[in-house]
Amino acid sequence: MPHIIVEHTKEICDVPALLNALHHSLAGQETVQINALKTRSVVLDHAVIGDGSTKSMMHITVKLLAGRPDDLLKKMTGDLFDIARHHCDISKTRITVEAMPLHNDIYKN
Numbered sequence: 001m002p003h004i005i006v007e008h009t010k011e012i013c014d015v016p017a018l019l020n021a022l023h024h025s026l027a028g029q030e031t032v033q034i035n036a037l038k039t040r041s042v043v044l045d046h047a048v049i050g051d052g053s054t055k056s057m058m059h060i061t062v063k064l065l066a067g068r069p070d071d072l073l074k075k076m077t078g079d080l081f082d083i084a085r086h087h088c089d090i091s092k093t094r095i096t097v098e099a100m101p102l103h104n105d106i107y108k109n
Contacts (some may be wrong), residue, residue: 001065001102002032004039004080008058013088015041021083022060029076031068049094056093058084066101073099 004022008015019039027034049057060080064073077097084095 001036002026002038003061003063003102004037005061005063006039006041006058007044007061008041009044009047009056009093012056012058012093018084018087021087022080025079025083026062026076029079030072032064054092054094056088058088058093058095060084060095060097062097062099063102064099065104067104 004019004026006015006019006022019041023037023039024034026032026039027037044057047057049055060077062076062080064076077099081095081097084097088095
């Protein structure tokens with residue numbers, strides 16, 4: 001059920017290594033089971049970033065069923081942000097992370 005979706009411009013870093021690190025970090029968090037976790041990347045062919053001085057970006061979306069406390073979500077997004085910073089050159093890549101709820105009544109798996 002949890003999903004990690006990494007949208008990014010081309011050639012930001014070793015994407016398979018990044019995805020593996022993100023996947024296992026979230027799997028190690030309270031309330032997440034690795035068997036249900038899905039992690040993927042989406043390469044952006046075109047992006048406009050800020051004033052144009054930065055050419056690379058990465059946005060990580062974590063989708064989870066609702067009901068987790070905000071402090072746990074903050075820890076999850078913070079850990080994923082730190083992993084992305086470790087894998088990518090932060091002087092050249094804008095990195096953002098957000099957690100989004102999946103609605104229990106309408107999400108099917």
